[in-house]
Amino acid sequence: MGASPWFWLFxxxxxxALGLALGSxxxxxxxxxxxxSNLAKALFWKVRFPRVLAAAAVxxxxxxxxxxxxxxxxxxxxxxxxxxISSAAATGAVVALAAGWAGARFGTSAIAALLCxxxxxxxxxxxxxFSNSTLLIGGVAVTYLLSAVTGLVVAxxxxxxxxxxxxxxxxxxxxxxxxxxxxxxxxxLVSVLYLTAQSGQLDLLAAGDETAHTLGLRPEKLRRTLFLxxxxxxxxxxxxxxxxxxxxxxxxxxxxxxxxVSHRLLLxxxxxxxxxxxxxxxxxxxxxISPREIPVGLLTALLGAPFFLYQLRRxxxxx
Amino acid sequence: xxxxxxxxxVVRGDKExxxxxxxTIPSGEVTGVVGPNGSGKSSLLRxxxxxxxxxxxxxxxDQTPLESWSPGGLSGRLGVCPQEAxxxxxxxxxxxxxxxxxxxxxxxxxxxxDFPFLRLLELRKxxxxxxxxxxxxxxxxxxxxxxxxxxxxLDEPANHLDLxxxxxxxxxxxxxxxxxxxxxxxxxxxAARYCDRLIVxxxxxxxxxGPPREVLTEELLAGVFSLRGRMEWTGERPxxxxxxxxxx
Numbered sequence: 148m149g150a151s152p153w154f155w156l157f158x159x160x161x162x163x164a165l166g167l168a169l170g171s172x173x174x175x176x177x178x179x180x181x182x183x184s185n186l187a188k189a190l191f192w193k194v195r196f197p198r199v200l201a202a203a204a205v206x207x208x209x210x211x212x213x214x215x216x217x218x219x220x221x222x223x224x225x226x227x228x229x230x231x232i233s234s235a236a237a238t239g240a241v242v243a244l245a246a247g248w249a250g251a252r253f254g255t256s257a258i259a260a261l262l263c264x265x266x267x268x269x270x271x272x273x274x275x276x277f278s279n280s281t282l283l284i285g286g287v288a289v290t291y292l293l294s295a296v297t298g299l300v301v302a303x304x305x306x307x308x309x310x311x312x313x314x315x316x317x318x319x320x321x322x323x324x325x326x327x328x329x330x331x332x333x334x335x336l337v338s339v340l341y342l343t344a345q346s347g348q349l350d351l352l353a354a355g356d357e358t359a360h361t362l363g364l365r366p367e368k369l370r371r372t373l374f375l376x377x378x379x380x381x382x383x384x385x386x387x388x389x390x391x392x393x394x395x396x397x398x399x400x401x402x403x404x405x406x407x408v409s410h411r412l413l414l415x416x417x418x419x420x421x422x423x424x425x426x427x428x429x430x431x432x433x434x435x436i437s438p439r440e441i442p443v444g445l446l447t448a449l450l451g452a453p454f455f456l457y458q459l460r461r462x463x464x465x466x
Numbered sequence: 467x468x469x470x471x472x473x474x475x476v477v478r479g480d481k482e483x484x485x486x487x488x489x490t491i492p493s494g495e496v497t498g499v500v501g502p503n504g505s506g507k508s509s510l511l512r513x514x515x516x517x518x519x520x521x522x523x524x525x526x527x528d529q530t531p532l533e534s535w536s537p538g539g540l541s542g543r544l545g546v547c548p549q550e551a552x553x554x555x556x557x558x559x560x561x562x563x564x565x566x567x568x569x570x571x572x573x574x575x576x577x578x579x580d581f582p583f584l585r586l587l588e589l590r591k592x593x594x595x596x597x598x599x600x601x602x603x604x605x606x607x608x609x610x611x612x613x614x615x616x617x618x619x620l621d622e623p624a625n626h627l628d629l630x631x632x633x634x635x636x637x638x639x640x641x642x643x644x645x646x647x648x649x650x651x652x653x654x655x656x657a658a659r660y661c662d663r664l665i666v667x668x669x670x671x672x673x674x675x676g677p678p679r680e681v682l683t684e685e686l687l688a689g690v691f692s693l694r695g696r697m698e699w700t701g702e703r704p705x706x707x708x709x710x711x712x713x714x
Binding site for chain 2: 355358361362364
């Protein structure tokens, strides 16, 4: 059952329905179709719907990117957060936000993510061979460096903006503008179409550069395009929702237990599983201490990290 | 049908790992590449299957330079078994075996059936991480032989294999003369028995090229392999008699 993308689509759709139905403000369904009740309509279409859509797009996107990075770098630990790519995107976005160009944050975060990913790739692939440990250590170093840069930008920015920036960095879907939602969903749609078309190639890439080469793939070329797509998705997600951690590693890790390394199944399962996880986490984040909210990024880390440790303890390993 | 090398030089880092190599490898034969560690055997094979670029000179397959082959065209002609597996995600064996066939498990059934000596049936549902070194080598061989390409390029194909499997493999390779087989070997007795021709490399340079009987002389064993000894050619199975090592 778990190996079927349809099962995960069902779970995701169920959570989306729940996310649309529940919230701190009560919306009666009849009001949505009643032309006189403008408040309920506004609440639903302007607040709740974009929020659930953005959560699904960000979660699905991060899980998809996690799966693609793990395969193209052949490292089960590769994740936009652990490799510092999200930190780079956050730095890019915070610089734009602090400078007062909120709209530019999508571009700056995607570019920063791409720079970071390219740098790590150059570090880890040298002389035709690839070092997993260099990749991870490089990622840790980049994360520390960029967290410091982000902190510095926040500290030096206008005191009126500081609280907003800090809350945004913790990750959440509470301060959405329509532009974010549209950009994030559109970016995800394009990436999903591109990545699903590469399923077979990703299978080869996951088997190693030399093996892939002997089977007619040119790994460097494909990897470069994949990095570009991943950077755009991470950039858009971070610019939309700040830091939502652990989705990119948790979801592909669980998905692989069901379908192994077959990207034809892995990618859709990650997409739907990631969307389900984030929509669910956001639902919890905005209802448990309503009308106040927990940042979703903290919630995914609070849930994700212990689950991960439990998996390790059980001896399940990384794959 | 042949591999033609003209003044081939291969550079890795700042080292010339293969220098000025000119020879023609005909199809329909088993060609062995031998030489001490670091003599450039794997580098030479990697150039032949297009993984390492040609630095100077030219390599052509069937009169067409390697650079002019499309990636798919070249991979369709060559069944390749690289030496060591790189780190990979944890595939299931049947998923790996299906990689050359875009996931088609029917083709995997055929490969499993056609190469009984690799005993792939018992490995099929296991994960790569559960396999021993020899079992992984059997999977890699299954991948390359299963494609039934005109050419086979194998880097130390008997690595980690138990003796029975290694023996069956060599007998299979020697019997399948439809295309060409090029393999790097470290065991000179195996090379002498199964290869029609040997390419002997020393520090990236061609030390000798020809039938094993002509090539594996006492002088060559001493000069290239630092061995005091000789080949014994009585009977069907050549033997290598080692008396000692020449200290440098």
